[in-house]
Amino acid sequence: EYWQRLFDGMDEIRSRLTSASREKIYRLMQDQTGIDFNRDNCYAVVMWVVKNANTYFDEQLVTMYETMVEMANVENYVSNKRVFKWERFRYMYQNEKQEATHYRLKVGHRMVLNRCGGLEHRWGTNRGIDERACTFLSDMATVAHNLGFRIIRHDLPREGSVMDSSPFVVRHTPAKGKPESLMRVRVFRNSNLHVQFAPELIHALNVQHGRLKGWLRDDAEAATELEIPAETAARHFTPGFRLTSSALRITAPAA
Known part of the structure; x- marks a missing residue:
């Protein structure tokens, strides 16, 4: 199918989604x-994809962030009660002179994610890490990639490649230095993932999520609200990766 082949050839776009x-x-x-x-x-179709892909980059970050929050069972796991912090802050409606309350979520560095996939057992046979867990980790790596983290993608598990709950690491390569841990993961039979994220990734997610939701207006406010150093807030407040036609070397057809 021609349109499928066209999309499959957009590696620079597909790798960011x-x-x-x-x-x-x-x-x-x-x-x-x-x-x-x-x-x-x-x-025309490629230009439409380029234009809309940038919107999806933002939407998928918000979706992944809020999926982590939703899947973390804060009532059942004591560790999550410590690392998930709910805070209120007030703002004024532009058209209505009344106050409203919003909630902001601060994600901690360690999480127990419920129903995000795990070790699959069928008919008494251990089939290893399931597709859902692999997809979640791959999607998280994609979001991190768009935020500037250089992911070592061959660290990501494939379905059935992890057979027990021993920890494994997905690394990234900083601009200077040797590869470092981005996500330290353990998978379990109860469809849980235990993930320890690199602090820098959590800072980036918190800042970008707050910016995209309209809760953080600038990097100074991000530093204050998230209680992080000003230089960290400034580093992560800039929007993530953006596609342009020039970046893809797209030229209009000759008239």
Whole structure:
């Protein structure tokens, strides 16, 4: 199918999208099957994908962040009660002179994620780490990649490649220095993941999530609200990776 091949060839875009975002964009591209597959139409579709991909980069960060919050069972796990901090802050409606209350979530460095996948057992046979856990970790690595972390992708597990609850590490390579741990992971039979994230990744996620939700207006406010150093807030307040036609070396068809 030609449109599928076109999307498969957009490596710079596909590598920046989570599994759910890739599926959404491909479904939208499938809606173009009623038009001719030619150079002009391919250019128009690619430019549409570039424009919309940037929106998906932001949406998928918010989705992954809030998925972690949703899947962390803060009532059952004492460790999460320590690391998940709910705080209120007030703001004024622009059109209504009344106060409203929002909640902001501060994610800690260690989390127990419930129902995010784990070790799969069928008919008494251990099949190892399941597809859901692999997808979650791959999607988290994609979000981190868009935030500037250089992921060592061959560290990511494949379905069935991890057979027990021994810890494994997904690393990233800092701009200067040797590879470091980005996520230290353990998987369990009860469909739980235990993940210790690198502090710098958590800072980046907190700042970007607050910025995208409109809760943090600038890096100074991020430093104050998140209780992090000013230089850390400034480093992570800039929007993540953005696609442009020039970055992809896309040129318009000749008239």
